[in-house]
Amino acid sequence: MLDGNLTGLKPSQIKALERIDRRRIPATQVVTAELARFLTELSFDLRRQVGILVDRQGEILHVIVGDDREILLPNLARFGLGRSGLRGLRCIHTHLKGESLTQDDLTDLALLRLDFMVAIAVGERGLPGRVHYAHLLPSNPEGKSVEVLSLPSVHEFDLDFLRFIASLESEMERKMAETFDLSDTREKAILISAGGEPRPELEDSLNELAELARTADVVVLDRVVQRTQKIHPRFLMGEGKMREVIIRALQQGATLLIFDQDLSPGQVRSISEMTDMKVIDRTQLILDIFARRAHTLDGKVQVEVAQLKYLMPRLLGKGTAMSRLMGGIGGRGPGETKLEIDRRRIRERLTRLEKQLEELARGRRQRRQRRIRAExxxxxxxxxxxxxxxxxxxxxxxxxxxxxxxxxxxxxxxxxxxxxxxxxxxxxxxxxxxxxxxxxxxxxxxxxxxxxxxxxxxxxxxxxxxxxxxxxxxxxxxxxxxxxxxxxxxxxxxxxxxxxxxxxxxxxxxxxxxxxxxxxxxxxxxxxxxxxxxxxxxxxxxxxxxxxxxxxx
CATH class of the missing domain: 3.40.50.300 (P-loop containing nucleotide triphosphate hydrolases)
Structure with a gap:
């Protein structure tokens, strides 16, 4: 599959890019010298970075074209994480100026849980130069999460890839097993709080969030408290800090991020784009507890009303912008129709539930009146x-x-x-x-x-x-x-x-x-x-x- 910046490319260049994914890499090798040369020559010709995503069988799944500074990796949500927390993919790409792995490269390695991140320098006349590569590390006392290495030439890449990855995964699983029971199927969460309140108050609120998580049968692995005078409109605590938190959560095997503050639909969307982990806030956690705890018809109806009212603005997030264009370009088509259908169904369901609540309330009022008359x-x-x-x-x-x-x-x-x-x-x-x-x-x-x-x-x-x-x-x-x-x-x-x-x-x-x-x-x-x-x-x-x-x- 071809992704990325294809604007301005000649048909012959696009065809050359499309031929890349027909190649295979032996399962025991990180990259072959032949493929490395093909990538660097193509990158030299395009004056853009070129990258590939490869699975452990050596099949090239994505070919990515960037600009002269970076490539942007596609959404990898369909490739799940293994028990060790690795995704089973490696990224191999070119660097036009021969620089080492950038901070963005290392962030992508950690956030996306890749097996390897490899950068091959584009030398004179497009020949492959020095190779820089990195992989994640099991948790260790030094807190080092990534190891960065370098080789003078792709020909010296004699690592047995499959054996190395098997050993790395085994050590990662062993370290995780020391922290928590891998057979425990409960959700594992990181609790996050950010705001301008004094730190003791943030801590108290986070302690209460931990109790809520325990009530919801969630295992709390870690907590993060960030004092900030200004809440970030997209990420609550700043994009860089958010990336650090997600990397820390992934290292510990978390499956869930729980925020103590209520998140806007836009914030949930922005944070979710960074990670495959589920992202919820305090309100959603309480609603989940309510849904578990309600046993009577009254309680169940009230919980559903609260859940639907919570869901409504999150459906409206995309629909509001589109509704301004109704009748014009961009306002037609199945996307808007689906949103309108969902919103109408929720409104109709809410109307029925609220009528049912009123009937139940009428019965309670009659019972209370009888008690009052009995003095x-x-x-x-x-x-x-x-x-x-x-x-x-x-x-x-x-x-x-x-x-x-x-x-x-x-x-x-x-x-x-x-x-x-x-x-x-x-x-x-x-x-x-x-x-x-x-x-x-x-x-x-x-x-x-x-x-x-x-x-x-x-x-x-x-x-x-x-x-x-x-x-x-x-x-x-x-x-x-x-x-x-x-x-x-x-x-x-x-x-x-x-x-x-x-x-x-x-x-x-x-x-x-x-x-x-x-x-x-x-x-x-x-x-x-x-x-x-x-x-x-x-x-x-x-x-x-x-x-x-x-x-x-």
Missing amino acids: VPIVSIVGYTNAGKSTLLNALTQSAVFTEDLLFATLDTATRRLRFPEEREVIITDTVGFIRKLPKSLLGAFKATLEELEDADLLLHVVDISAERFEEQIAAVERILQDLELAGIPRLLVFNKIDRLPPGEVGALCRRFDAIPVSALERATFTALLEELQRRFWPRDADPADLKPDPSL
């Missing part, structure tokens, strides 16, 4: 994700709502009854956990579930007191309650997981924040919470003597 107090548990809300609900009501040490373990609203003496009871509702940087589109999609909070007489704000930055989590939940216009509902702060802290420290924190301490795993710690609920809903019957703080705290 049963309603308590809604809110809080940061993985704060222990469902565990607390189970312990209080002796029920079995699903719990797990993962973010967003609960997506579907659960309602239970908490019984008090004298035939009194309270309805307690568990809700989806909140999180920092929760996109508004997701809040909108889960508004139907969060409507349960509107009728609550009390919001039980559960906090994981053992979390390193629990104050920021409290603030994040308060901000979301403000956004949902629920800040006017009375709230009771409950510090959970007190068994993980010294008693004296728990007491000081509870006094400082006016909170009630509990451990959802120890029912004996619920006394103060139950007394406070009784005091709030039936104040006449509350015994002031029972409300004194526990002196042991």
